[in-house]
Amino acid sequence: MSDPRYEVYEAGLIGEGMHEPPVLPAGLRRSPSGVDGLRTEHLVVNMGPQHPSTHGVLRMLVEVDGEEVVNAEASIGYLHRGIEKLAEHRRYDALGTLMDRGDYVSGIMGELAAALAVEQLLEVEVPRKAHWLRSLTSELNRIASHLVWYGTFGLDTGAMGQFLYAMRDREAILDILEAISGQRMMFNYVRPGGVVRDLPPGIDAKIRAFVDGFENVYLPEHDALLGGNEIFQSRVKGIGVITREQALAFGLTGPNLRASGVRYDVRANRPYAAYPELEFEVPVGETGDAWDRYLVRMEEMRQAARLIRQLIDGMPEGPHAAKVPKVLRPPAGEVYAAVESSRGETGVHLVSDGSEHPYRFHYRAPSLFALQALEEIVPGHLIADVVMIIGSTDVMMGEIDR
Amino acid sequence: MWGAGLLNGLWITMRNLLRGPITVKYPHEKLDLPERARWAVAPKRFEDGSPRCTACMTCVRVCPDHILSLEVETREDKSKHIVRFDYEIGACMMCGLCVEACPFDAIEMSHEYELAVTDPKGLRRTLLADVDAASAAKHREEKPKAEGAAGEAGERADG
Numbered sequence: 001m002s003d004p005r006y007e008v009y010e011a012g013l014i015g016e017g018m019h020e021p022p023v024l025p026a027g028l029r030r031s032p033s034g035v036d037g038l039r040t041e042h043l044v045v046n047m048g049p050q051h052p053s054t055h056g057v058l059r060m061l062v063e064v065d066g067e068e069v070v071n072a073e074a075s076i077g078y079l080h081r082g083i084e085k086l087a088e089h090r091r092y093d094a095l096g097t098l099m100d101r102g103d104y105v106s107g108i109m110g111e112l113a114a115a116l117a118v119e120q121l122l123e124v125e126v127p128r129k130a131h132w133l134r135s136l137t138s139e140l141n142r143i144a145s146h147l148v149w150y151g152t153f154g155l156d157t158g159a160m161g162q163f164l165y166a167m168r169d170r171e172a173i174l175d176i177l178e179a180i181s182g183q184r185m186m187f188n189y190v191r192p193g194g195v196v197r198d199l200p201p202g203i204d205a206k207i208r209a210f211v212d213g214f215e216n217v218y219l220p221e222h223d224a225l226l227g228g229n230e231i232f233q234s235r236v237k238g239i240g241v242i243t244r245e246q247a248l249a250f251g252l253t254g255p256n257l258r259a260s261g262v263r264y265d266v267r268a269n270r271p272y273a274a275y276p277e278l279e280f281e282v283p284v285g286e287t288g289d290a291w292d293r294y295l296v297r298m299e300e301m302r303q304a305a306r307l308i309r310q311l312i313d314g315m316p317e318g319p320h321a322a323k324v325p326k327v328l329r330p331p332a333g334e335v336y337a338a339v340e341s342s343r344g345e346t347g348v349h350l351v352s353d354g355s356e357h358p359y360r361f362h363y364r365a366p367s368l369f370a371l372q373a374l375e376e377i378v379p380g381h382l383i384a385d386v387v388m389i390i391g392s393t394d395v396m397m398g399e400i401d402r
Numbered sequence: 403m404w405g406a407g408l409l410n411g412l413w414i415t416m417r418n419l420l421r422g423p424i425t426v427k428y429p430h431e432k433l434d435l436p437e438r439a440r441w442a443v444a445p446k447r448f449e450d451g452s453p454r455c456t457a458c459m460t461c462v463r464v465c466p467d468h469i470l471s472l473e474v475e476t477r478e479d480k481s482k483h484i485v486r487f488d489y490e491i492g493a494c495m496m497c498g499l500c501v502e503a504c505p506f507d508a509i510e511m512s513h514e515y516e517l518a519v520t521d522p523k524g525l526r527r528t529l530l531a532d533v534d535a536a537s538a539a540k541h542r543e544e545k546p547k548a549e550g551a552a553g554e555a556g557e558r559a560d561g
Contacts, residue, residue, distance in 0.1 A: 090466050091466070094466040094497070094499060097497045161418075165418060171424075178435075179437075179438065180438070181438070182436075182439055182440040182511065183439070183496065186495060186496070186497070188498060197438070200437065200438065224410055225411050225414050225415075228407035228410055229408060230408060231408070326503070
């Protein structure tokens with residue numbers, strides 16, 4: 001084959017035309033020496049973009065020496081839709097429809113980030129009830145999102161049943177969110193000024209029933225099924241360590257940062273919506289390995305359930321949205337608003353020129369930073385651990401490629 | 403003890419087995435959609451069967467994906483005639499912004515969710531064709547009868 005890109009994948013084969021060392025992609029090294037006079041070479045394995053463990057369409061170019069990874073390169077862009085550019089042609093109240101499709105597993109938080117940014121520009125006072133409804137839907141969505149992570153993380157290890165149990169519980173949340181917003185994943189519920197609609201009648205009881213069941217029966221079951229499993233423990237403990245310094249240097253946020261021992265949570269450190277009025281704990285890990293990331297996310301689900309209970313009990317009366325003009329024309333300016341999504345700090349940097357459409361819209365995706373850290377932490381691990389490490393960081397290609 | 407967690411896992415799986423199925427046999431059995439569920443856009447009509455649409459073009463302007471198109475003829479007496487009201491369902495993301503924006507409650511997010519087609523032509527629908535648009539007067543006439551029924555569309559703007 002004449003194309004050097006294809007020669008790379010045949011580097012491990014012995015045949016004619018392979019006497020010349022194949023051209024390796026930039027950044028990849030070759031094994032310096034053979035064993036017992038046999039010529040050995042590093043093999044470049046192309047993981048993805050259609051690999052079931054890559055959570056979307058992530059392509060990892062992994063250079064292996066036997067079973068051990070010596071170099072890894074993440075290649076992104078397979079899900080690029082140009083959300084930031086599209087936003088420049090959307091009206092401000094339709095930005096949520098784009099954010100839903102960024103991190104499509106936790107859409108409410110994305111919508112909220114966009115809405116907070118627009119509200120900062122407009123300087124609108126949001127009613128208290130809108131804040132509470134935003135927090136309520138965010139926390140429901142956080143559990144749904146963490147359940148997807150929990151399920152797929154187990155799939156990466158080879159477990160199957162717990163994935164289906166996680167999907168069963170997520171379905172209950174999606175039913176609740178569908179009743180509130182009208183759709184299961186692309187909610188389009190949070191808007192500049194508040195939320196679209198108040199809670200439908202009778203949903204309180206449904207949410208309470210769900211939280212009771214989830215907190216007392218299903219979540220302990222999930223934890224016992226995966227976290228209590230000794231095979232799973234020996235599989236994840238000690239792999240994919242991200243030190244505190246590395247986490248800060250890479251700009252990680254969310255559970256990945258907290259697992260490394262840094263107590264930073266946008267909900268607690270720069271509160272928004274109803275969080276200043278609520279009680280919750282920010283769990284942190286110690287070593288920053290995959291097991292700590294597992295523990296932090298499981299605890300976050302418990303805390304989210306606790307928050308939902310508070311939110312339902314203390315739901316204030318009043319309007320669910322502030323009066324905003326039908327066509328939003330925020331004054332010229334530049335703002336940044338951030339929320340704690342399931343994956344970390346989801347931020348929106350918005351530049352307005354005073355027209356109907358944003359001049360510039362930037363979407364800070366927390367998974368992008370986690371993915372960059374992966375290239376650093378994956379080398380030195382066994383190839384089988386690579387999928388575990390990717391799974392433990394909960395990267396979401398929808399928001400990385402945008 | 404090493405292995406206790408594994409046995410516990412088997413026990414949990416057994417418990418889940420006894421809980422019975424949570425799925426239904428679609429398409430023989432269907433779940434009810436919540437009232438707010440948003441699916442394909444559908445036109446609404448007056449009791450006499452004439453469309454509620456006044457061809458004001460608000461939905462066409464509001465749609466983020468620009469998939470609604472309305473071809474209108476204005477007669478000499480300024481009444482409007484809808485030649486075609488097209489809807490490209492294949493590109494619709496069912497965000498519901500058009501329905502929220504409609505000042506006359508003339509379209510709705512229907513509960514029609516089985517939208518698969520075997521012919522790409524089915525991805526483009528004609529909601530209304532060759533009908534007279536409703537006049538504002540007709541809406542005013544109806545208003546005392548259905549007080550509050552049209553409140554949903556204007557809910558957001560009213561706070």
